[in-house]
Amino acid sequence: MAEVENKQIIFKGYIEGNPRETDMEFKVGKKMKMEAPKGSGSLLVKNLYLSCDPYMRGRMRNFHGSYIPPFVPGSVIEGFGVSKVLDSDSPKFKPGDIISGFTCWEEYTLIHKTDQLRKIVADDIPLSYHIGLLGMPGFTAYVGFYEVCKPKKGDCVFVSAASGAVGQLVGQLAKLHGCYVVGSAGTNQKVELLKNKLGFDEAFNYKEEADFDAALKRYFTNGIDIYFDNVGGSMLDAVLLNMKNHGKIAVCGMVSQQSLSQPQGIHNLFNLVIKSITMKGFLQSDYLHLFPNFLEDVVRFYKQGKIIYLEDVNEGLESGPVAFAGLFSGRNVGKQVISVARD
Amino acid sequence: MAEVENKQIIFKGYIEGNPRETDMEFKVGKKMKMEAPKGSGSLLVKNLYLSCDPYMRGRMRNFHGSYIPPFVPGSVIEGFGVSKVLDSDSPKFKPGDIISGFTCWEEYTLIHKTDQLRKIVADDIPLSYHIGLLGMPGFTAYVGFYEVCKPKKGDCVFVSAASGAVGQLVGQLAKLHGCYVVGSAGTNQKVELLKNKLGFDEAFNYKEEADFDAALKRYFTNGIDIYFDNVGGSMLDAVLLNMKNHGKIAVCGMVSQQSLSQPQGIHNLFNLVIKSITMKGFLQSDYLHLFPNFLEDVVRFYKQGKIIYLEDVNEGLESGPVAFAGLFSGRNVGKQVISVARD
Numbered sequence: 232m233a234e235v236e237n238k239q240i241i242f243k244g245y246i247e248g249n250p251r252e253t254d255m256e257f258k259v260g261k262k263m264k265m266e267a268p269k270g271s272g273s274l275l276v277k278n279l280y281l282s283c284d285p286y287m288r289g290r291m292r293n294f295h296g297s298y299i300p301p302f303v304p305g306s307v308i309e310g311f312g313v314s315k316v317l318d319s320d321s322p323k324f325k326p327g328d329i330i331s332g333f334t335c336w337e338e339y340t341l342i343h344k345t346d347q348l349r350k351i352v353a354d355d356i357p358l359s360y361h362i363g364l365l366g367m368p369g370f371t372a373y374v375g376f377y378e379v380c381k382p383k384k385g386d387c388v389f390v391s392a393a394s395g396a397v398g399q400l401v402g403q404l405a406k407l408h409g410c411y412v413v414g415s416a417g418t419n420q421k422v423e424l425l426k427n428k429l430g431f432d433e434a435f436n437y438k439e440e441a442d443f444d445a446a447l448k449r450y451f452t453n454g455i456d457i458y459f460d461n462v463g464g465s466m467l468d469a470v471l472l473n474m475k476n477h478g479k480i481a482v483c484g485m486v487s488q489q490s491l492s493q494p495q496g497i498h499n500l501f502n503l504v505i506k507s508i509t510m511k512g513f514l515q516s517d518y519l520h521l522f523p524n525f526l527e528d529v530v531r532f533y534k535q536g537k538i539i540y541l542e543d544v545n546e547g548l549e550s551g552p553v554a555f556a557g558l559f560s561g562r563n564v565g566k567q568v569i570s571v572a573r574d
Numbered sequence: 575m576a577e578v579e580n581k582q583i584i585f586k587g588y589i590e591g592n593p594r595e596t597d598m599e600f601k602v603g604k605k606m607k608m609e610a611p612k613g614s615g616s617l618l619v620k621n622l623y624l625s626c627d628p629y630m631r632g633r634m635r636n637f638h639g640s641y642i643p644p645f646v647p648g649s650v651i652e653g654f655g656v657s658k659v660l661d662s663d664s665p666k667f668k669p670g671d672i673i674s675g676f677t678c679w680e681e682y683t684l685i686h687k688t689d690q691l692r693k694i695v696a697d698d699i700p701l702s703y704h705i706g707l708l709g710m711p712g713f714t715a716y717v718g719f720y721e722v723c724k725p726k727k728g729d730c731v732f733v734s735a736a737s738g739a740v741g742q743l744v745g746q747l748a749k750l751h752g753c754y755v756v757g758s759a760g761t762n763q764k765v766e767l768l769k770n771k772l773g774f775d776e777a778f779n780y781k782e783e784a785d786f787d788a789a790l791k792r793y794f795t796n797g798i799d800i801y802f803d804n805v806g807g808s809m810l811d812a813v814l815l816n817m818k819n820h821g822k823i824a825v826c827g828m829v830s831q832q833s834l835s836q837p838q839g840i841h842n843l844f845n846l847v848i849k850s851i852t853m854k855g856f857l858q859s860d861y862l863h864l865f866p867n868f869l870e871d872v873v874r875f876y877k878q879g880k881i882i883y884l885e886d887v888n889e890g891l892e893s894g895p896v897a898f899a900g901l902f903s904g905r906n907v908g909k910q911v912i913s914v915a916r917d
Binding site for chain 1: 641
């Protein structure tokens with residue numbers, strides 16, 4: 232039986248602040264048998280695309296109170312990916328199938344938990360989109376916008392980290408819904424993309440704003456109905472001052488909060504009371520019954536040319552650490568993907 | 575026509591921190607004609623009971639972004655009251671009627687806005703309860719608990735400022751709903767009342783707790799489903815650490831936040847994301863369609879002996895400033911009322 236070398240990205244040990252390239256290590260792992268052992272129910276896959284997602288920072292911390300356990304120091308990093316089945320001991324999959332779901336940051340993975348894996352039906356949509364537009368980030372945008380924000384036509388919507396994997400879809404869905412949409416991002420290039428490619432009504436570079444409150448007042452003269460929050464911190468604090476009565480805040484992420492042990496203070500929560508604001512944290516995994524509707528709607532929008540999706544693809548498994556660390560400095564433009572193999 | 579002296583409590587000028595007795599002034603106002611002028615649609619009333627409510631602090635600040643405008647310096651303080659109609663130019667009310675609604679802190683008031691006034695039907699419920707149990711605070715507890723928290727039997731409920739005008743009813747409604755209920759208060763006397771008179775399962779004196787997180791863990795080994803927040807600040811921060819997944823926080827007040835310009839920072843909002851928590855500010859005025867249901871339910875519970883209501887009654891209009899300032903140091907035990915006249 233064929234045995235092959237398996238290149239891997241290893242999680243070195245728990246961190247406190249933001250992930251750095253040096254918190255991960257590229258190495259050649261043990262030789263691996265190219266089979267899914269009989270009776271194991273597992274799949275042997277070749278990983279094609281791996282997903283860099285901000286939530287993974289939480290798994291690098293020694294914190295066990297979250298919805299997903301921390302990584303194990305010295306082990307291969309886990310994450311979403313698009314993979315090709317090489318051998319299958321599961322009746323649901325056969326060699327040659329392309330799947331998306333949880334895999335590991337390595338060339339070949341033996342996947343034991345197969346219930347959440349999804350078979351990808353070949354069409355003209357790029358395979359990597361199944362960890363972005365049609366994967367967890369896209370689904371997060373979809374349920375966050377429609378289910379958590381419950382938008383109405385004409386609503387004034389603000390999206391932070393607006394060119395990111397989630398934000399770019401939120402903004403486009405909001406435009407399709409008839410909303411006025413403003414996004415913030417961290418470079419002028421991203422601001423241009425938001426306005427000229429992604430169809431946002433307005434966008435601004437938060438790094439060039441000394442006063443977030445003043446920046447928001449410039450774009451929302453009558454206040455904000457919906458804030459899709461990907462960052463937390465001082466932007467959230469400024470947004471609270473600019474919400475309309477009965478406004479809604481979907482709290483999707485707090486990527487600006489580098490430290491779990493000393494997060495920044497939010498000072499303007501009294502606005503929740505005086506303006507009857509609802510602020511709701513959510514996890515896409517609570518809405519999985521809507522996944523088929525999501526796929527149907529977003530695939531249709533995409534095929535009709537009503538939405539586009541920006542990706543930032545790093546070539547080669549070795550580029551994983553630098554790509555992942557870059558998420559937290561805003562290096563990526565659009566959804567960050569690692570391309571491991573083309574087929 | 576009879577003209578009488580009219581004693582009044584005057585709002586002296588805008589404040590920053592908590593109200594002090596000296597921010598208000600007792601004086602004898604202009605002589606007043608004992609009539610509701612023809613064609614004015616107004617009512618002349620004699621005020622019997624006046625309500626001291628924490629939201630009134632907001633009206634003492636020079637801040638115009640709230641749901642209710644600030645008081646006018648030099649003018650009589652406005653608030654909820656129970657009053658007797660002496661003369662009426664409105665077809666809806668006649669002399670002798672007892673009403674509850676917005677009036678002023680004085681002996682006699684000419685009320686021009688009569689739409690929100692409610693006629694009280696005489697029964698064996700104390701008149702003053704119409705600004706407490708059966709008034710705005712009681713209604714706030716009712717809609718906050720049932721509509722905002724949407725409780726289930728068996729839920730673990732925490733109430734801060736639990737012996738106050740709102741909190742004491744929230745806790746009793748939660749017990750009637752089959753919940754486990756813990757309250758916090760600021761004196762050992764209040765803690766005793768919560769446990770022995772109001773039927774809370776547990777209660778603690780927050781002033782004797784060095785570590786709110788540890789205190790909450792003592793009473794909620796498996797976490798909190800519902801937090802009815804009357805105080806904000808560091809208690810809210812500790813609660814966020816102890817919420818269960820999909821928990822709900824009804825933000826009713828932030829009485830601990832003395833300063834609007836420098837409110838305390840809340841550091842643990844990342845829990846909203848990792849636990850899918852909903853945090854909702856609300857105003858009772860958004861739910862007025864439920865007022866008849868509220869009255870029916872709460873009057874029934876009261877008459878059945880299933881709930882009680884604690885009041886702290888100060889005698890005489892002159893006692894208004896001291897009674898109101900006392901709300902913010904926790905001097906009051908139960909709903910703070912000023913008794914101006916018995917009939």
